[in-house]
Amino acid sequence: MAGLHLPSALDLARSQFAFVVVWHFLYPAFTIGLASFLAVLEGCWLATKRAVFLDTFQYWLRIFAVVFAMGVVSGVVMSYQFGTNWSVFSDKVGPVIGPFLGYEVLTAFFLEAGFLGVMLFGLKRVGPKLHFMATCLVAVGTLISTFWILAANSWMQTPAGFVITADGRFFPTSWMKALFNPSFPYRYMHTIVAAYLTTAMVVGGVGAFHLLKDKANPRARLMFSMAMWMAAILGPVQIGLGDLHGVNSYHYQPQKVAAMEGQFETEQGARSLIFGWPDANAGVTRFALGIPKLASLYLTHDPNAVVKGLKAFPRDTWPTNIPLVFFAFRTMVGLGILIVLLGWTSLFLRWRGRLYDSRLFQRFAVAMGPAGFVAVTAGWITTEAGRQPYTVYGLLRTADSVGPVAAPAVAASLLAFVVVYTAVFGSGMAFTAHLFSQTPGPHDPGPPTDQPVRTAGITAAPAVSGLQERSDDRSGARMLDPHP
Amino acid sequence: MTPYLPLIWALLIAVAVFAYVVLDGFDLGVGILFPAVRGHDEHNVMVNAVAPVWDGNETWLVLGGGGLFAVFPLAYAILLPALYMPLTIMLLALTFRGVAFEMRFRARHDREQRRWDRSFVGGSYVATFCQGVALGAFVQGVKVSGRAYGGGWWDWLTPFSLMTGVGLVCGYGLLGACWLIWKTEGELQRRVRHLAGGLAWATLAFIGAVSLAMIVLSPAFRARWLTLPTALEVAVVPIMLLGLTVLFFSALRRGREIAPFLCALGFFLLTYVGLGLSVWPMMVPPSITIQAAAAPPASQAFLLWGASVLIPVVLIYTGYVYWLFRGKVKIGVGYH
Numbered sequence: 001m002a003g004l005h006l007p008s009a010l011d012l013a014r015s016q017f018a019f020v021v022v023w024h025f026l027y028p029a030f031t032i033g034l035a036s037f038l039a040v041l042e043g044c045w046l047a048t049k050r051a052v053f054l055d056t057f058q059y060w061l062r063i064f065a066v067v068f069a070m071g072v073v074s075g076v077v078m079s080y081q082f083g084t085n086w087s088v089f090s091d092k093v094g095p096v097i098g099p100f101l102g103y104e105v106l107t108a109f110f111l112e113a114g115f116l117g118v119m120l121f122g123l124k125r126v127g128p129k130l131h132f133m134a135t136c137l138v139a140v141g142t143l144i145s146t147f148w149i150l151a152a153n154s155w156m157q158t159p160a161g162f163v164i165t166a167d168g169r170f171f172p173t174s175w176m177k178a179l180f181n182p183s184f185p186y187r188y189m190h191t192i193v194a195a196y197l198t199t200a201m202v203v204g205g206v207g208a209f210h211l212l213k214d215k216a217n218p219r220a221r222l223m224f225s226m227a228m229w230m231a232a233i234l235g236p237v238q239i240g241l242g243d244l245h246g247v248n249s250y251h252y253q254p255q256k257v258a259a260m261e262g263q264f265e266t267e268q269g270a271r272s273l274i275f276g277w278p279d280a281n282a283g284v285t286r287f288a289l290g291i292p293k294l295a296s297l298y299l300t301h302d303p304n305a306v307v308k309g310l311k312a313f314p315r316d317t318w319p320t321n322i323p324l325v326f327f328a329f330r331t332m333v334g335l336g337i338l339i340v341l342l343g344w345t346s347l348f349l350r351w352r353g354r355l356y357d358s359r360l361f362q363r364f365a366v367a368m369g370p371a372g373f374v375a376v377t378a379g380w381i382t383t384e385a386g387r388q389p390y391t392v393y394g395l396l397r398t399a400d401s402v403g404p405v406a407a408p409a410v411a412a413s414l415l416a417f418v419v420v421y422t423a424v425f426g427s428g429m430a431f432t433a434h435l436f437s438q439t440p441g442p443h444d445p446g447p448p449t450d451q452p453v454r455t456a457g458i459t460a461a462p463a464v465s466g467l468q469e470r471s472d473d474r475s476g477a478r479m480l481d482p483h484p
Numbered sequence: 485m486t487p488y489l490p491l492i493w494a495l496l497i498a499v500a501v502f503a504y505v506v507l508d509g510f511d512l513g514v515g516i517l518f519p520a521v522r523g524h525d526e527h528n529v530m531v532n533a534v535a536p537v538w539d540g541n542e543t544w545l546v547l548g549g550g551g552l553f554a555v556f557p558l559a560y561a562i563l564l565p566a567l568y569m570p571l572t573i574m575l576l577a578l579t580f581r582g583v584a585f586e587m588r589f590r591a592r593h594d595r596e597q598r599r600w601d602r603s604f605v606g607g608s609y610v611a612t613f614c615q616g617v618a619l620g621a622f623v624q625g626v627k628v629s630g631r632a633y634g635g636g637w638w639d640w641l642t643p644f645s646l647m648t649g650v651g652l653v654c655g656y657g658l659l660g661a662c663w664l665i666w667k668t669e670g671e672l673q674r675r676v677r678h679l680a681g682g683l684a685w686a687t688l689a690f691i692g693a694v695s696l697a698m699i700v701l702s703p704a705f706r707a708r709w710l711t712l713p714t715a716l717e718v719a720v721v722p723i724m725l726l727g728l729t730v731l732f733f734s735a736l737r738r739g740r741e742i743a744p745f746l747c748a749l750g751f752f753l754l755t756y757v758g759l760g761l762s763v764w765p766m767m768v769p770p771s772i773t774i775q776a777a778a779a780p781p782a783s784q785a786f787l788l789w790g791a792s793v794l795i796p797v798v799l800i801y802t803g804y805v806y807w808l809f810r811g812k813v814k815i816g817v818g819y820h
Contacts, residue, residue: 066586072539073582077575079549083564084571090564091631094557095783102554102787105547106794113543114798114805117536125808167631171780403565409637413572420576424583424603431587 010402012410013085016417018384022377023421024078027071029376032146032192033199034064035139037226042132051442056219059440060203063432065120070428072113074421079105085410087403089391092169096162096178097152108145112138143192150191154184156392157383158252164395182252186245187383193238194379197339198372200230204342205369206436208362215356219440224365225355231343239336243298249383250299253393255313256386259325261295262288263309270295270307275330280322283311320388324381331378335371342368489785490778493555494767496791498760500551504544505615506659506752510745511538513660515581515608516653518601520679525815526672527601531588533667533813538585540802542578555784558631559767559777565633566626567618570640574614581607609653616652620645623698623759625770644697651690655752658683662745667813680744681736684751688729691755695722698762704770705762721758728754 007015038060045053079101082090090098118126118134126134161177162170172178207224210217250257262278262285263270272294276285293303300307310318319325342364349355387393391401511534518527534541552560564571584604591597621640628634661680665673698705708714728750735743763769767777778784 062590066590069539069582069586072542073579076542076546076578076582079546079553080564080571080575082553083549083560084568087561087565087632090553091557091561094553094560095779098550098554098557098560098779099783099787100554101550102547103790105543105550106790106798109543109546110540110798110802113540114801116539117805118808121536122808172782172786175786403561404632404634405565405568406637409568413568416572416576420579424579428583428587431590434592435590 006407007411009405009407009410010399012407012414013402013405014398016085016410016414017081019414020074020077020081020417020421022380023425024071024074025376025380026373027067027074028142028146029195029198029373030202031064031068031071032142032195033197034060034067034203035135035142036196037199037203038064039132039135039139040226042135046128046132052218052222055442056222056440059219059438060223061120063435066428066432066435068112068116070425074425077417083403084413085403085405086391086401087405089396089401092396092401093156093392096159096170096172097155100148100152100155100179104145104148108141108148112141112145115141146192146195147188150188151179151181151184154187155179155181157181157187157387158183158248159392159395168396170392170395183245183248186241186248190238190241190245190379193234193241194372194376196230197234197238198376200227200234201339201368201370201372202436203227204231204365205367208365209369209436210439211356212359212362212366213439217440219442221356223440224362225350228343228346228350228355228365231339232347233343235336235340235343239340242333242336247299247301249386250307253386254308255310255317256319256325256383257299258308258310258313259319259322259386260329260382261307262322262326263295263307264311265309266306266312267309268296268306269293269304270299270309272298276326278322278326280310280318285326316389317394318389319386321385325386328378328381328385332375332382335375335378338368339371339375486781486785489781489788490556490774492788493551493778493784494774496795497548497551497556498756500544500547502753502756504541504548505756506749507541507544508538509656509752510534510659510663511541512581512608512612513656513658514664515604515660516612516657517660517664517676517679518605518608521672521675523672526675529668529672529813529815530664531585531604533664535585536809537806538582540805542582551787554787555779556767556774556777557779559772561631562626562628562633562768562772563622566635567621567640568637570614570618570621570645574611574618577607577610577614579607580604581611608656612653612656613649616649617641617645619652619759620648620694623648623763623769624701626768628768628771644694644701647690647697648694651687651694654683654686654690658687659745659748659752662748666741666745669812670815672815677736677739677744680748681733684729684732684736684748687751688725691725691751695758708762718758718761721754721761725751725754 038057041053041057041060044050045057115134115137118131119138122134123131155178158181159170159178160181161172161174161179163173165171203223204227207220207222207227210220211224214220246257258264259278261270262273262276264278264283264285269292271290271292273285273288273290276288276290278285296305296307297303299305310322345361345364346355349358349361355361389398390396391398514530514534518530521527521530549560552563580603584600584607588597588600588604591600617640620642624642624644626633626635627639658680661676661683664676665680668676699709700706709718728747732744732747732751735747765773765775767774
């Protein structure tokens with residue numbers, strides 16, 4: 001067995017957390033934006049009574065229901081991950097970030113879960129106005145939830161408002177300082193905008209896919225147009241926010257930024273690398289191709305400023321996987337630039353009156369459909385792998401955070417998560433793709449139901465009032481006929 | 485105020501866990517009863533009877549976990565590694581089940597729907613059984629060393645915890661059956677009414693067996709339940725349980741629709757109180773007390789301010805959502 005070593009419980013616990021959190025975040029990255037999009041669509045419908053808004057709303061509501069359910073169940077898992085594998089971290093840090101998670105449940109999860117039922121099932125029961133309120137509450141719930149969880153995450157990156165006790169536990173001293181810790185405002189805005197852009201990419205991609213088949217479809221035109229406005233406006237905003245976030249990280253977590261830049265030596269007028277291969281053991285980035293002075297410019301807003309490289313810091317405070325941080329950062333930025341390109345091209349085409357005609361551009365939009373998911377995941381990998389080797393930056397090492405569970409148990413549960421998530425969320429995603437491929441039609445009839453013809457005589461109301469319904473189809477499609 | 489904070493929070497966490505047990509209990513119970521009821525329409529009605537509320541019900545589980553992390557981090561840090569296997573399997577089962585909820589209605593053909601139905605049923609059984617096992621493992625006691633769990637990863641597995649696992653499957657089945665008596669009518673209602681009777685006997689038998697096992701196996705429990713004067717005080721619990729049993733069966737016989745569910749809630753409440761009296765004042769039996777497990781007062785107070793406003797608000801709108809979806813679920817109609 002020489003040369004072969006089994007992964008430790010620590011490695012396995014890290015793999016497990018990375019696996020379940022990456023899977024989980026794909027869903028909120030989509031539903032945060034989608035909930036707001038649905039609220040806007042329903043609001044437009046209420047204001048204008050134009051059927052195209054309700055039809056588009058119902059099309060995306062069906063998708064929202066499936067994606068939200070996957071987000072909920074993968075999120076329940078997350079609330080137990082801190083304790084199962086990271087119990088020492090929980091014991092030490094729970095007094096500070098535990099209440100944030102408690103507030104997240106009380107202010108957001110109950111709100112979302114409670115009104116999701118009304119949103120999916122309730123239009124006929126509560127009427128359009130109250131139903132719109134439910135949609136808005138779900139949308140607000142997603143933003144509140146993001147607030148608390150990012151406060152907790154940001155506190156781990158830039159801790160503030162606490163003291164460390166003699167036995168190494170973190171006790172709160174100022175909730176305002178802990179909550180609004182130095183990196184929180186940047187991380188919160190950057191994440192919300194990332195979620196909106198992720199949704200815009202999906203909605204735009206699906207709209208473009210259907211425009212390629214029928215460029216006259218008014219619902220496809222509406223979703224495509226709205227998504228392209230989002231990309232055109234929020235794409236550049238996101239790059240600006242990312243820059244502010246980067247400056248903040250450079251101030252508080254310079255080792256992370258040095259890893260992102262692949263910079264080992266301290267330089268004046270530091271270059272920004274387009275490509276390279278950071279070799280941590282040799283302490284050099286090979287095959288480096290960079291633009292002079294650019295890193296100094298965006299990290300300090302002065303092209304000639306000195307930027308510290310990794311070697312300015314003790315070796316045991318460097319991120320543990322520097323190439324991962326380096327490439328994840330480049331993936332995020334590259335996709336961000338492509339999103340801006342997509343958005344600005346749409347402005348040009350719109351100005352020329354060719355937005356719905358350019359097939360090449362629509363193919364580009366289809367290809368960019370998953371871009372948000374990849375960029376968001378890459379962004380999280382950058383910031384989380386860049387936080388290593390700490391869980392609480394500079395204060396609590398990851399190696400000192402792991403619980404006492406034996407390696408075989410962690411390995412078994414990791415394997416179980418991989419198998420179950422792949423099976424369940426794999427088929428969930430395949431089904432979501434199937435929903436995307438359905439043409440958004442008028443009176444969107446929803447998916448096939450068990451009973452094509454509703455049992456006669458149970459209620460006569462639909463025939464009388466013009467309310468359309470399908471037997472046990474739970475989607476919004478049967479909630480209210482917009483064309484009585 | 486400060487010395488009472490841990491007690492207030494222990495009570496609130498206990499209430500959250502109880503809310504979870506009975507709320508998700510009845511919707512997991514619907515999954516447990518699935519194989520005992522035949523018919524496509526009937527299955528759709530059963531799922532529709534819980535579809536608008538299951539998500540909110542499951543949120544109480546997150547409150548239990550997140551709340552424990554916030555206000556009793558030491559208990560969270562010891563219990564979760566101790567219950568590693570049953571909790572992980574439970575979460576995976578809930579994953580299967582939660583996705584099946586949405587997917588079975590959207591299945592493109594029968595074969596696909598049957599697959600999601602199997603996932604719904606399997607998820608319900610496994611999640612419930614694991615919760616019961618976790619309960620048994622908690623009650624039988626957890627080995628602690630320093631500020632961490634000190635046992636192995638199979639310590640939870642004992643005949644006692646397996647018994648509580650099976651017992652909870654019966655108990656949730658009973659809650660599900662009683663909920664369906666309330667929410668359905670006709671042939672389906674007759675069928676679940678019949679099932680409720682058998683499940684009630686089974687549940688009560690397990691409550692008896694678990695109580696007996698606790699008294700036989702643990703001197704501490706024996707002292708609390710069998711020696712005077714505490715025995716007289718705690719004897720209220722089994723006496724009330726007997727009275728409730730009589731009420732339940734008479735309500736069932738007389739065709740009442742809501743009373744059986746309320747009685748079933750009563751079974752759970754009394755059993756829960758009984759367990760609470762057995763482990764009191766421990767947060768992690770047999771060695772970590774509520775006071776020892778508590779987060780610093782600043783953390784407990786901070787969350788308590790919010791909770792004292794937000795929990796009533798949550799209860800009000802949760803009640804509103806239940807009220808919106810009141811009434812019988814009809815075959816072929818579903819919610820709208």
